[in-house]
Amino acid sequence: MDPVDLEILKCIQDGIPIVKRPFFEVAKSIGIDEKEIIARLNRLIDEGKIRRFAASLAHRKVGIDANAMCVWDVPDERIEEVGSICASFPEVTHCYERPRVDDWQYNLFTMVHGRTKEECEEIVQRIASRIKIDNYIILFSEKEYKKTGVRL
CATH class of the missing domain: 3.30.70.3460 (Alpha-Beta Plaits)
Structure with missing residues (x-):
């Protein structure tokens, strides 16, 4: 994991925005391309560093x-x-x-x-x-x- 991966994870650890393109919003907030965010997240999932994206239930x-x-x-x-x-x-x-x-x-x-x-x-x-x-x-x-x- 590099500093960009860590920044992405910090941005999404409390949830992703509920909008049509949530990863576009995340990308915009850290100054990189939406496709790069998605590619990095897919890699982190493939590596087992992110288990899944899911609702966190109360x-x-x-x-x-x-x-x-x-x-x-x-x-x-x-x-x-x-x-x-x-x-x-x-x-x-x-x-x-x-x-x-x-x-x-x-x-x-x-x-x-x-x-x-x-x-x-x-x-x-x-x-x-x-x-x-x-x-x-x-x-x-x-x-x-x-x-x-x-x-x-």
Whole structure:
């Protein structure tokens, strides 16, 4: 990535203008050609540096009121397999392996979203059944203090 790529990403990280030619507006704001913006963005997508362009939902405002971090005690020799299975569930938005520490035996963390706590619990039960692990804890969110994506 060069300085122009970074400038483009800074310009679009909060969203693109809702106009007929949004990339023309972005190009104009940084002084380059619209075709160059599109070519650079396509390259960044091809390189995996941009995952996708999509709407960012305010999940509670669209009826997805419950979310839970589920922590799993996965045998170390199964972590890759189990992590991949958990990540394949559409209701799972985050799935991370983290180190076990002191008295905390959990090493896989998944974030699950649903319309209700009961729906989240059902999702976790489906996951547990599929991965054949019953040592887990569901931690429901009580209050959101901050939620953002990575910023440049």
